[in-house]
Amino acid sequence: MKELGLTNISEMTIRLNDENPVTYKPYRLPYSERAIVREMVGELLANNIIKESHSAYASPIVLVRKKTNDYRLCVDYRALNKKTIKDSYPMPVIDDQLDRLNGKSYFTSLDLASGYYQIPVNESSQHITAFVTPDGHYEYTRMPFGLINAPAVFQNMINKALGNKRFELAIPYLDDLLSADYLGYEISESGLRPGTKKILAVSEFPTPTNVHQIRQFVGLASFFRRFVYNFATVIKPLTTLTKANVPWQWGLEQEKSFKDIKARLISRPILALYDPEYETEVHCDASKVGIGGVLLQKPDSDSPLRAVAYFSRQTTQEESFWHSFELETMSVVLSLKKFRIYLIGLEFKVLTDCNALRTTLTKRDLIPKVARWWLILQEFNFSIEYRPGQNMQHVDALSRNPVLPPDEQEELEILSITTHDWLHSVQMTDPRLKHIKQILHTADEDIKDIKNNYVIEGDKLYRRVGTKLKWVVPHGARWRVCQLNHDETGHFSFEKTIEKINADYWFPKMKRFVKKYVDACINCAYNKEVAGKKTGYLNPIPKCSTIFHTIHMDHLGPFIKSKRGNTYILGIIDGFSKFIFVRAVRNTKSRTTIKVLEEIFATVGYPKVIISDQGTTFTSNEFKNFVKSLGIKHTCNAVATPRANGQIERYNRTILNSLSSMNYGLDEKDWDVNINKLQWSLNNTINKGTNKSPAEIVFGQRTSGESENILKGALSNTLEYVPEEEREEMRQRVHDTITEKQRKMKEYYDKGRAPTKIFKEGDLVMIPNYNPEKGKSKKLAPKFRGPFKISSVLDKDRYEVSSIEGHSKRKYKNIYSADQLKRWISFHVSPPESDQSSSSDEVEPAE
Incomplete structure (x- = not known):
């Protein structure tokens, strides 16, 4: 940064609509980030890029983490930009620049290092750039990022620096002085199309026989992806083969994709040439499958919009789980970045079917991800216009499944059509429905099934269902029909949703499709409990007649710190005899617990x-290593299921009640003085589950209560001898009693339960949201969160659940019972087959 130059041919001057200063308090930052801000501010001060300020203006800063884990200091100039009088500046006409490339062989690309910081801010405007951090108030002496007119100033500076050379040797663009990406294109008065030589290479490319050849073809085809409508979806069968761990398999799907890409490019489709003087719009859409955008222009309000370029890409596995608002925002950001060279310096519209995007620009508290995106968008001069999804089918096709096919048309006349025209056009672009319409228009073809079940009214195809006519929904519009009748009408159940859809629409296997759609609705998945009986049967822990074969453990507390330094009670109970050890301990550390166990063992x-x-x-490594070294099997019960460790949980309630009674009138810090007496009492009281006292089962008789240390006295010489064979016989009777009571309890419990849900390793699930976000209504908080994956199948209908790699920065792993989990359902609509089906395929019983 010390070696940056400073131009004297251009400077930034800010003109405002009014003189009311923009003043904000600094956004709160974690202390760790405040140190980073101080360091970055110090560097800017040392290089005279900023200076300390006493201005009335104060825009807040945002610290944005880059992919490299470094930070970028950004000033949030959104409020200031609204007050700024916007400058206009000329952008090069793309077709003129392409003509100038003809005959040239050598090209050099130049890029300025920190170019904005090489342009001074006029002294009269420096106070307007002022910003605040938690530790200071500063203003820029050189042009900062984020100001609405910064691109115009920068472009003006490049033009001045190049002078007449820009008409002879250089093509000035905002990012680079030369962009040679357009070589291989053919320019005509009709528009831009792929060049003949490049297309020849595509047409003669042999069928790939390995991954290397696939990559070669994909790279060649991608050169012209701007010409191919829905390119990312069409080529997906090929790109999938290039991924790691995907076996080579060239089948019908890959062959179809290969030939389809070839056919579309060999036809040499035409795109309109960009003109900065035309009205410009960017239409964006997103879905779980992908994102897409279309750049369109028209010379005047009476002319139709023509496509200048298409953009689409598939979502990653992580992105497919994002909220729809995040996906829609990302589609705008990536579309504008893709078309940036056309849009910088223009006033244009962004059209989206996400209404929430309109209000986002005015919000202050954005989630970090969206905040970073909006900072990227500050350099663009655009307005957001909402249009319902039914008016955005052309771009919806890019992100989801095609509603309009990738026809090789020279013009894209979409937005001027009426709802009536759209209903007609989407049916006509569905090959199966188009085939049915052709049959109905042809008197010679006597296919009774078609003519008895379908009718054309006002150019639209309807299905006869009883006495009613129902609009036949094309394959690509089914998702939108479900969205209108479920998402936008209250997220009602499948039964109510299908009832609404069935009133006006028809398509084959409609109930099955709607059921899958409703089951996969993310809003319903997060916010609705599972209807019907609770699932999962009781799984009693089998009892072994050997004492101390299985023990249950738990901590109770914390209590006020006693005079002896104890704050918890550690309970350890034998699962068979119910003999319990009650110990007052200082803490719940693994080391403390291990020490108690070693004494008892x-x-x-x-x-x-x-x-x-x-x-x-x-769950600590110390405890795991301890039990492993002794050959003990350690079983953890599922989250929030105290019944799974019911042996000790029931005793915990008894311990609390008895201890409070025994300590009544004592100093509160003496709560642990009666622990030994309590233990003796518990072990010498008859247990309902065994009909014996724990001491009888362990020792053959009740222990004496004379000694201060009851257990030690009992284990010494206070017991009378009982023959071992009689003790074994008694324990067997106790075992039979416990087994019979467990059988009756299971029979009673299972009556009100549905069969257990079965999951397998790798399945995606949702887990209960036991800790809703603070400050928000618990009643309205999501009841589930996810998705997570089943990482291990355990016994007793338990599963180890862990976070999905790449889905969350914070790793998560826990154990849940089957009845706590909710299956994550994904629903992707496969595109319709391009071939026309026979009439018998189309005629199905009305649902």
Whole structure:
């Protein structure tokens, strides 16, 4: 930055509509980012790009993280730009520049380093650029990014610097002084089309036999992607083969894609030549499958819009899970970036079917992702216009499934059509419906099934269903029909949605399609509970008649810190005998817990199984290594399912009730003095599940209560000898009693439950949203979140659920029971086959 030059041929001057200053408080930043801001501000000060300010103006700053994990300091000039009188400046006419390339062989591309910072801000305007950080107030002495007129000033400076050379040797563009991307194109008065030599290379390209040849063809075809309507979707079968871990398979789908791309390019489609004097519009749309945009122009209001360029690309796996608003915003950003060379310096319209985008420009609190995007858009001078989806079918096709086919037309006359015309045109572009219409218009073809079931009224095709005529929905418009009758009318159930659609529309297998659409609705998935009976049957833990074979553990607390330094109670219970150890402990650290277990194991031996919740005590590496070293199986119960560790959970309630009664009248910090007495009482009380006291099952009789240390006394010489064979017989009876009670409990529990949902590894699911966002109504908060993937199938209808790689910055892994999970349903509409089906394929019973 120290080596940057400073031009003396141009400067930035800001003219405003009024003299009321733009003043904002600094946006709050984390302390870690404040240090980064101070460092960046210090560098700008040292290089005389900014200076300290006492201006009445104060625009806030935003710290944006780049893909390289570095940061960019951006000033949010949105409010200032609204008050700025916009400059206009000439942009080169593209067709003129292309003509000048003819006969030239050598090209050099020049790009200025930090070009904006090489242009001074007029002293009278410097105070207007002032911005605030949490630590200071500064203003620019050189032109900053984000000002609405910055591109105009920069273009003017390039023109002055080149002088007459720009008419002889150089083509000045805002980004680079030369863009040679148009070589290989043919220019005529009709428009722009692919050049003959390049198309010859496409037409003679042999059928690929390996991935390398696929990449060669895709690269060649991509050179002309601007000419191919819905290019990303058409070529997808080929690009899929170039991905890692995808086996080579050249089938009918790949052959069709290969020939389709060839056919479209060999026909040499024409696009209108760009003219900066024409009215310009950018139409954008997005879906889970992809995003798309069309750049259109017309010379005057009475002329039809003509396509200048198409843009589309598939969404990534991560992007397909984004909210529709984020996808729609991204479609605008990427479309404008794609068409940037045409749009900088122009006043143009952006048309979208996402109404929320209109108000976003005025919002202050944007999520970071959207905030970064809007900062990118500050250099464009555009307005956003909302049009319902039914009027945006031409661009909707780019992002979803084709409603209008990629016909090789010279003009795209879309927006002037009426609803009536659109209904007619989308039917005519569906090959199957077009075929039916042709049959109905032809008297010679006597196909009774077609003529008995279909009728044409006002150029539109209808289906006879009883005494009513229903509009036949083309393949590409089915998604939109569902959207209008579900998303935009209250997100009602499938039954109510199909009832609404069935009143006016018909298409084959409509119920199945609508059911899939409603099941895959993301808003419903997040916000609606699963209807009907709860799923999942009771899975009692089988009891082994061996004492201390399986133990259950849990912490209770925190309590006020006692005089002995304890804040928690650790409960450890034998799953068979119900014998419990109650210990007051200082904390829930793994080390503390292990120390207690080592003491108990020294007395009763090592268990085979430990069951606990997923607290950090039991999920730490230290605890995992401890149980692994002893050969103990450790089972964690699912999130928010206390019933899964019911043995200890029931005792926790008893411990709390008894302890509060025993300590009544004592100092609150002496809550742990009666722990040993409580343990003795619990172990010498008859348990309803076994009809015996835990001490009887373990020792053959109840233990004495004389000693201060009850357990140690019992394990010494306070027991009378009981023959081992009698103890084993008694334990077997207890085992039979427990088993019978578990059977009855399961029978009662399962009556009100539906069969367990079965998932397999790799399935996508949603998990309960137990922690809704703070400050928002819990009743209206989403009930589920996701998607997540099943990373492991466990026993007892439990599953390990983890975050999807690339979907979230924060890794997540937890255990859930099947009845807590909700299946994530994706629904992608496959494009219709291009060949015409026979009449028998079209005629299906009315649904």
